[in-house]
Amino acid sequence: MADPDRAPHAGGESLLFLTDEQLRQGIEAMFFAYRGFTADPDRILATLDYGRAHHRALHFCACAPGTTVSNLISILGVTKQSLNRVLRTLVADGLIESRVGHADKRERNLFLTEAGQELEQRLSDAQRARMRAAYRQVGPEAVSGFRKVLEAMMDPEQRRQYHALRDGRA
């Protein structure tokens, strides 16, 4: 109860905005917003008998073509067995191509096929549309703050990967 953030003498917003209630609101906002964030792609995926796991695999294959299973595992934070099941169906359905590694034959390099690119684009478009609408609505100032908070919330390892992906495309 001696939390300085709740100290009565903290008159300015700079301290007051960290009350438990404010933090709780942020937590709930994150919860509800994430539902919205995934809602549009989820609807498309459902019609194709795919799930969010497939979307994630397609997304990161799209933005890092030729990536390996290992790399995808560390980005997605799942076990290789879990990823493998998803990849297997995507390869079987002709959305992803898995080529045996050139230098290291243990590795598999993953690429989207034309059909894979097409679906990934459809999913991305749906998700971006909502993002774009939100960004437009609140303005660049708010978007900058949004990005800052998200980055500050990541684990260091996740932040590292986030930057690596960005830089890889730049």
Add this chain to the structure above:
Amino acid sequence: MADPDRAPHAGGESLLFLTDEQLRQGIEAMFFAYRGFTADPDRILATLDYGRAHHRALHFCACAPGTTVSNLISILGVTKQSLNRVLRTLVADGLIESRVGHADKRERNLFLTEAGQELEQRLSDAQRARMRAAYRQVGPEAVSGFRKVLEAMMDPEQRRQYHALRDGRA
């Protein structure tokens, strides 16, 4: 390709910040940040053989004591069968008390027991700690933007519930 957001004449950030690449970064930030957002409570839950679903139930029971199963269902966006399984274990473990409704005996009013409050507090504390650290790091300006974007990303129904919860506590 005639996307106005990518128009080369858009010199100011006010238009440029909506490129596909910027939106893609936002999407990935959301993905990585959500992992961080749930990481701390997840660790606690794992030691108790609970999952995120239990955390959610505890959270919304805590902030709306006496709420009904129906209400929880609409907040969480899951089916009653799905919620029921989670509630059953929480009631069996003595973390939640389910009282038959007073006016309408079909309803069940849900309350946290003392043990339930204790666990909810532990989970909340862990999650808030990360949120607090992030908020502190980026400052109130950024936090305000963060909240604005999240709210803009919600579906109207989710936004309505988000506000209802806030107002219910105010």
Add this chain to the structure above:
DNA sequence: CACTTTAGGGCAGCCTTGTTGACATTCCAA
């Protein structure tokens, strides 16, 4: 006052997608 309809809630069973365990292949280093 019965009698049907509607709503809240519970149980059983299925599916996706996480998990660990066991295994094959490939590479590399002793």
Add this chain to the structure above:
DNA sequence: TTGGAATGTCAACAAGGCTGCCCTAAAGTG
């Protein structure tokens, strides 16, 4: 060249979504 480490695959299991079916209580209707 051989044993260990790394990559990826297959099998089996668990959590938590889902639909379907059922019971009880309330509400509407003759």
